[in-house]
Amino acid sequence: MPQQDRDPRAGADTARWRVLRLAGLSAAPDPGMDRFARLVARLLHVPVAFVSLAEDGRQILPGMIGLPEPWAGRRALPPSHSPCRHVVASGEPLVLADVRADDRLRPSPAIADLGVVAYAGMPLTDGDGLVLGSLCAIDHEPRTWEAGELADLEDLAAACSAELCLRILSAHRRSAQKVLEVARASAEQARSEAERLEHEAQTGLDHAELLLKASEELAQTSGVEDVRGRLHDLLAGVGKPSYVGLLVVGKNELRRIPDPDDANSVEHESLTLPAGAAFPSTRAVQERRTLFVPDREALVAEYSPEAVRLFDRLGLTTVMCLPLWGSRSLLGVLAIGWAKRHQVSITERATLTAASGYIAQAVERAQYLDERISVARQLQEAMLTDLPLANSIEISALYQPAADDHMIGGDWYDAYHLPPTSPGTDPSLMITVGDITGHDMHAATVMGQVRSMLRQATLDHPPYSPATALTALDAACTVLPIEAGGTLVHARLDPAPPGTPWTLTWSNAGHPPPLLRTPDARVALLEEHDSLLHQALENVSRSEHRRALPPGSILLLYTDGLIERCDRDIDATIPQLSGLLARHGTGPLSELLCRISNRMADPPPEDDVVLLALRVP
Incomplete structure (x- = not known):
């Protein structure tokens, strides 16, 4: 045709x-x-x-x-x-x-x-x-x-x-691995024929193994700094460079990612370069091509004095800058330098270009993960309730994310007034602290759903029984396609005339026990609890309990990230928490929560932490 x-x-x-x-x-x-x-x-x-x-x-x-x-x-x-x-x-x-x-x-x-x-x-x-x-x-x-x-x-x-794209690249990698196996067999057969051919074949194998290693190692990276930390060892077999650097494209600038294992590196002194700076790396971005600087004379002739000073301090003579192309845009630059003048062979150039493709994929994946984590963190924090204003009761809350930035949790707190029973009286206050199982976007999403459903269940069932609301939530989670599992405490505080005890009514779905500090500095654990929240549990019986709160009492609710650590026994951390509450419960609640968080969070928690404290008048 x-x-x-x-x-x-x-x-x-x-x-x-x-x-x-x-x-x-x-x-x-x-x-x-x-x-x-x-x-x-x-x-x-x-x-x-x-x-x-x-x-x-x-x-x-x-x-x-x-x-x-x-x-x-x-x-x-x-x-x-x-x-x-x-x-x-x-x-x-x-x-x-x-x-x-x-x-x-x-x-x-x-x-x-x-x-x-x-x-x-x-x-x-x-x-x-x-x-x-x-x-x-x-x-x-x-x-x-x-x-x-x-x-x-x-x-x-x-x-x-x-x-x-990753699946397609994985298929190509498997094909490349088969080619590599054939190349190894051919190299073994040719070893006896000539030393020169052996050397060339070995060099080709080394470069192919580099690409295979790059595809395997970089697939496991979890952040841009992790990618940067692996580069020097990964590329050491290609021309033995003395320096490998990574710069990522920002808004009108290039941002240098310094070596996380070298706190004294010169890189830390120049973390950003304006997009128009006369550096080999910025010019590689501007012209969207690989740039090669063979020696210091060429660097002096074609680039700025600032570039010359930086490369002198890094001890570099020959520099090669390769653009890192993502699936939709230019992500950054891979900079490779040699202390002595180095002639980059065709094979080296091809290998470094191929390796830069794997590095670009890792950078793009890391940036995407970082962006998702940032969005999830913002979403999670945005769903945390603004505490209600109350003339008589003091209330404070604290949210502390996990030490691992990649751990997105389902911890939350909630507090809101109920409709007043009569004009001129203080309204009752509903409070909740909970923890949805999981450390990902799904957990944060389910947390938002459960929080809203529990509010609705409470307001739909006057006289606002915590146990009734939890029972309604159990029923909804059983019927709806919501993978809701976790623990929570749901409570109501009913006001009383000045100088008389308030009433606390609560229901506990498998959550760590709240702490109650009375004005005499004694701390009690409210240990009564029922089964945890899970859509697979049917016909769960929810009970509720009541306790009079003497004037000046403090109620403290928290999530398990505060007391559960791999290096500590929970039987030791809860008494530690009770001691802090007993000793420091006379000052403002915000200071109390910060003191508890600072004392209990060393080392930093592996899980998110929520603290909610109330002091009744």
Whole structure:
């Protein structure tokens, strides 16, 4: 067939088919893709979400939630039922508040058969920019998509695309490993033929092993600093450089990541470079290509005095700067330097260029993880309640994240007034401290759901019994698809006339015991508790208990991160906590909580910590 008569779509379809085979995806459930569909459904609150990939005149759905049969079982849709084909064709997002108002989709049987009314789809691409399909959210009612929802969907599509790229790269790595095994066998056979060939073959093997090592080691990194810490040892076998540096692109600047194992490195004195600075690294970013500085004379002739002084202090003569390309943008620069003049061979250059690709993947993954963790931290802290203003009762709270930045917890506190029983009287106060099991985004999300459900359960059941509210929450978690597991204390404080005891009514779902300090500095443990919160537990009997609080009493609630440590016995930490409360309970509650946190958090906690304290008048 003449070149001009070929259908370009056929070439794209063939490329997609090959990419999907490499990624190991078909019209069958895939746990990773199903996870992305569930995240879309949770974050955007839609009944239907799926990962749709174009294949052989149809759309396969390796990730899916909410579709009716027979489509759920088939995991595939014909073109007539798939709005996603328009995302694939255009390579652009498709966002519709009502598909029935769109001329392209109004005749689609997907409206009647699948209930597609509101639609939002973001393209999924491989590392070369080929559009493979879309990540989409579907609602059965007309809907105006909010900017934040579309941003979340776009972020999840980027993460899903990165997952597809990683799978494809893993397939390429396995293929490269097979090639490496063949190369090793050939090198052994050629060893006896010539020493020169042996040397060349060994060099090639060393470089190939470097790439294999890079793919394996860098896949395990958890942050940009971790990537930086591995670079020198990783690249030591390629030309034996005396310096390996990493710089990442920021806003109008390059940010240097110093060696975490060398606190005295010159790198710490120059952590940022303006984007327009006359340095080899910044010029590599500006020109988007590898730059090679063979000697000091070339450095002096072409770059700024500041660059010359820095490289003199680092003791470098020859420098090579390689751009680090991510899946969508330029991420930074890999800088490699030699103390003596060094001629980079073709093989070395090719190996370093390939290694920079693995390093770029690790940096991109680390930045994505850091961004997700930062967003999750902000989300978690945003869901912590602003404490209510009260004229008579003193209340203070403290939230301390885990020492490990990658541990996102489900700890929370809550406090709010109940409707007053009569005009002019102080309202009762509901308080909660809880801990949802897990240390990830899912735990933080479930925490927000449980917190809201418990508030609703309380306010829907006057006279606001803590046990009744917990029983309602148990029932909801059993019926709804919420993987809620954890512990909590839910309590009500009822006011009393001045000088008379307030009343504490509480129900404990497997949580560490609250502490009660009376004005005589005695501390009691409120040890009564029931079973923990878990959707698999049915017919849990929730009890509640009452205690009079003498005027001036302090009630302290906390989560298990405060008292549970791998190097400490809980039977020792609770008495320690009681002692701190007894000795320092006369001052402001905010100072008390800080003192407790500082004393109990050495070493820093492995889990999030929440503290909530109240002093009754």
